[in-house]
Amino acid sequence: MRITALAGGVGGARFLRGLRHALDQRSLDRGVHDATPHTSADPGGPGSDASETAESPPHTLSIIGNTGDDITLFGLRVCPDLDTLLYTLGGAVHEQQGWGRAGDTRRVQEELLAYGAAPDWFGLGDLDLATHIIRSQWLGQGYTLSQVTARLAERWGLPDRGIELLPMTDTPVETHVVLAGDEPSAVHFQEWWVRMQAQPPVERFVVAGMDRATAAPGVLDAIRNADVILLPPSNPVVSIGIILGVPGVRDALRGTTAPVVGVSPLIGGAPVRGHADACLSAIGVEATSAAVAGLYADFLDGWLIDPADAGMSLGGTEVAVYDEALLMTSVEKAARIADAALDLALDLAGKR
Amino acid sequence: MRITALAGGVGGARFLRGLRHALDQRSLDRGVHDATPHTSADPGGPGSDASETAESPPHTLSIIGNTGDDITLFGLRVCPDLDTLLYTLGGAVHEQQGWGRAGDTRRVQEELLAYGAAPDWFGLGDLDLATHIIRSQWLGQGYTLSQVTARLAERWGLPDRGIELLPMTDTPVETHVVLAGDEPSAVHFQEWWVRMQAQPPVERFVVAGMDRATAAPGVLDAIRNADVILLPPSNPVVSIGIILGVPGVRDALRGTTAPVVGVSPLIGGAPVRGHADACLSAIGVEATSAAVAGLYADFLDGWLIDPADAGMSLGGTEVAVYDEALLMTSVEKAARIADAALDLALDLAGKR
Numbered sequence: 001m002r003i004t005a006l007a008g009g010v011g012g013a014r015f016l017r018g019l020r021h022a023l024d025q026r027s028l029d030r031g032v033h034d035a036t037p038h039t040s041a042d043p044g045g046p047g048s049d050a051s052e053t054a055e056s057p058p059h060t061l062s063i064i065g066n067t068g069d070d071i072t073l074f075g076l077r078v079c080p081d082l083d084t085l086l087y088t089l090g091g092a093v094h095e096q097q098g099w100g101r102a103g104d105t106r107r108v109q110e111e112l113l114a115y116g117a118a119p120d121w122f123g124l125g126d127l128d129l130a131t132h133i134i135r136s137q138w139l140g141q142g143y144t145l146s147q148v149t150a151r152l153a154e155r156w157g158l159p160d161r162g163i164e165l166l167p168m169t170d171t172p173v174e175t176h177v178v179l180a181g182d183e184p185s186a187v188h189f190q191e192w193w194v195r196m197q198a199q200p201p202v203e204r205f206v207v208a209g210m211d212r213a214t215a216a217p218g219v220l221d222a223i224r225n226a227d228v229i230l231l232p233p234s235n236p237v238v239s240i241g242i243i244l245g246v247p248g249v250r251d252a253l254r255g256t257t258a259p260v261v262g263v264s265p266l267i268g269g270a271p272v273r274g275h276a277d278a279c280l281s282a283i284g285v286e287a288t289s290a291a292v293a294g295l296y297a298d299f300l301d302g303w304l305i306d307p308a309d310a311g312m313s314l315g316g317t318e319v320a321v322y323d324e325a326l327l328m329t330s331v332e333k334a335a336r337i338a339d340a341a342l343d344l345a346l347d348l349a350g351k352r
Numbered sequence: 353m354r355i356t357a358l359a360g361g362v363g364g365a366r367f368l369r370g371l372r373h374a375l376d377q378r379s380l381d382r383g384v385h386d387a388t389p390h391t392s393a394d395p396g397g398p399g400s401d402a403s404e405t406a407e408s409p410p411h412t413l414s415i416i417g418n419t420g421d422d423i424t425l426f427g428l429r430v431c432p433d434l435d436t437l438l439y440t441l442g443g444a445v446h447e448q449q450g451w452g453r454a455g456d457t458r459r460v461q462e463e464l465l466a467y468g469a470a471p472d473w474f475g476l477g478d479l480d481l482a483t484h485i486i487r488s489q490w491l492g493q494g495y496t497l498s499q500v501t502a503r504l505a506e507r508w509g510l511p512d513r514g515i516e517l518l519p520m521t522d523t524p525v526e527t528h529v530v531l532a533g534d535e536p537s538a539v540h541f542q543e544w545w546v547r548m549q550a551q552p553p554v555e556r557f558v559v560a561g562m563d564r565a566t567a568a569p570g571v572l573d574a575i576r577n578a579d580v581i582l583l584p585p586s587n588p589v590v591s592i593g594i595i596l597g598v599p600g601v602r603d604a605l606r607g608t609t610a611p612v613v614g615v616s617p618l619i620g621g622a623p624v625r626g627h628a629d630a631c632l633s634a635i636g637v638e639a640t641s642a643a644v645a646g647l648y649a650d651f652l653d654g655w656l657i658d659p660a661d662a663g664m665s666l667g668g669t670e671v672a673v674y675d676e677a678l679l680m681t682s683v684e685k686a687a688r689i690a691d692a693a694l695d696l697a698l699d700l701a702g703k704r
Contacts, residue, residue: 075489108460111482115507117489126478130463133485137427137469155467 003342004062004226004258006168006249008239009069009081010098011265011273011328013088015232016063018334020089020161022342023059025335057162062222064249066234067145067167068175068207068242071190073122074112076132077139080190081239082149083131085165090156098273101127121195144170146216168243170216173209175238177202189238198275202282207242215248223252228345230338231262231300233272233326236292237279253299259348261302261341264289267326268308293317302344304337320344355694356414356578356610358520358601360591361421361433362450363617363625363680365440367584368415370686372441372513374694375411377687409514414574416601418586419497419519420527420559420594423542425474426464428484429491432542433591434501435483437517442508450625453479473547496522498568520595522568525561527590529554541590550627554634559594567600575604580697582690583614583652585624585678588644589631605651611700613654613693616641619678620660645669654696656689672696 003023005016066081080099087093087101094100104125113120124132131152138148145167153165175189180201189205192198223229234240244250253260266289271277277287285291289309293300302318306326312319320340328334355375357368418433432451439445439453446452456477465472476484483504490500497519505517527541532553541557544550575581586592596602605612618641623629629639637643641661645652654670658678664671672692680686 074485075492076485105459107457107478108482108485111479112486115482115486115504117486126459127463129481129485130460130467133426133428133460133481134464134467134469140427152467 001059001227002062002225003059003228003230004064004222005230005232006064006066006234006240006243007081007085007232008066008234009084010088012063012065012081012232012234012239013084013093014098014328014331014334015230015234015263015338016061016085017088018328018331018336019230019232019338019342020061020163021331021335022339023057023061023162025339027058060162060164062164062166062218062226064166064168064219064222064243065149066239066242067169068173068238069189069193070172070174071122071188073119073124073132074117076129076136078122078124078132079135079145079149079167082152082165082167083128086131086149086152086156086158089158089161089163089165092156100125104128119191119195122190144216145172146170146218164218164222166218166222167216168219168246168249169213171209171213173207173213173242175242176206176208178204178206193238193275198278202278205238205279205282207245210245213246215246219246220248220252223249223256223258226256226258228342228349229253229256229258229260230341230345231260231296233263233265233328235271235274235276235279236265236295237276237283237285241283241295250299256299259301259345260296260299261304261345261348262293262296262300263337263341264292264303264305264309264326266292266309267306272327290314293319301348302341304341304344318344318348353411353579354414354577355411355580355582356416356574357582357584358416358418358586358592358595359433359437359584360418360586361436362440364415364417364433364584364586364591365436365445366450366680366686367582367586367615367690368413368437369440370680370683370688371582371584371690371694372413372515373683373687374691375409375413375514377691379410412514412516414516414518414570414578416518416520416571416574416595417501418591418594419521420525420590421541421545422524422526423474423540425471425476425484426469428481428488430474430476430484431487431497431501431519434504434517434519435480438483438501438504438508438510441510441513441515441517444508452477456480471543471547474542496568497524498522498570516570516574518570518574519568520571520598520601521565523561523565525559525565525594527594528558528560530556530558545590545627550630554630557590557631557634559597562597565598567598571598572600572604575601575608575610578608578610580694580701581605581608581610581612582693582697583612583648585615585617585680587623587626587628587631588617588647589628589635589637593635593647602651608651611653611697612648612651613656613697613700614645614648614652615689615693616644616655616657616661616678618644618661619658624679642666645671653700654693656693656696670696670700 069080084099104127177192178186180203280287290312293303300317310321421432436451446454456479529544530538532555632639642664645655652669662673
């Protein structure tokens, strides 16, 4: 089974780590050679298809990561969402924080600040900095962000586990926030999100560079050729919304025959994590699970919601109520939620 | 008194730290307002010259640092000699090692190596990396190496102590080593020096970029306007020799009226530190104190040597034998050696 997901940072990464666990469990439960819609049509048996041997994971996961959060700090290119995905899926994330490396220190950044460098509001651990240094070096050598990300993913063992991490675009883009007020002013998304804690009201989001961006290699095919497409409970505006703005992505989602199933990032009108409500307010959308689903109405087939939101109905989209709170408080809970989203998708495809 | 020195890395830095101590001691011993040849002609007294108040050090030290060792590692611009000067004069150097930061760790570099980055033979501590990151950022923003170095020096308190650190040139240059052998091959100086431990015989040194280099702002004036010029016991080929190759530097040394006094980097035919013998051999010069002085013959006025080398005579250069071994094994010993070099210079100028 080929699954493709669009993802932001912490929420997306936790969901996808759970999904990978759920997929591994499915393979174990059902055996490797007849596990999936994709392989069930395959005669199976030794030698029938080299790509379907027991060594390669029977379910593959392509992740299209948001790069709108990307920022250049201390001259180094930082890709917060891609890094959170790498560290979380690679088993190296700072679990409580949700981003950055477990057991990291801040020796280098303290030195940078001692030199009078800015900013101090974006925390960069020492281990984390190594990622930004090597990424910047490779980008400087002419490799694309896709190529760089693939090399980073190797180190975290993602290909071996059937995970492909694709930046949404290789074109440098940055989400900027135009602040509401009499004086026009704009800040980088990270400055608004991290330093200002998403407090100042937003006039609008602008994705600098998107006008010349194209989808990175593999992105549109990952949508077109998927068996299932999942939207993790990532921020609908500044994560999923930014990916949907990459030319061709939304059209590919509308056109694909695969079921598209999303997991609500809101529970009873409040975001599980982050400042999704402030982002929705900025684009004039109500902070409800139904309103978020409405943003995806043109391609969304299924929507998994929290019991607190039970009762909503969406035209053209199948709503499923999860059997407990939609909270990814552990890998196991995230795996169960991912499993439920996958079941919904397979039901919609008539394949379960 | 305005002193100008040409300097490489560890030996130069230790000598100049000693010199700064010696100069501070001279100011204390003699009082601030009539301490020096430069100020003795000054009527003195309050208000006579704002630059000669008690707040500004009465003796200033301009250091022209070698940048031929500079190298780009992990995409970051590393200036080993300038950094050794900054850290040593700033009181932050790793004393036993002679370079790098005291109490440094290698967390970032270990991560870089885990990502498959190279090289592993050049040690970069975490605190040290902050210097390279911020330097690279500032260079990327369009500041010159002189401007960047001045900003770094601020952090280490050098201006407050009357020390000006000037890179020899703002043009990126790199000393490369053409290795002897049937197959022509060249490596960066650092690779030959650090990884190969200066073992492979050298065909010649080539300074890439020197053909378009110009002296950095202030360098030639620091030589022309000095009261005393000192050559620390730095490597005569790959440190002092490289600086002498910057257009205008050698001419300025020949033309200045200030006494030029050097301290021998060799004792009884062996370098005190580093691989000066291998470097001298590469340029076909005997590894003796006299032969090194011969490299400077066209501008050298005084030469301070170890007792082991007593008896040499140099045409046109006054030779002084130091009263103990010419070893800078402590700050105090380095200060005494610097003081002796300074005395020799003042004698030659008839000013002591």
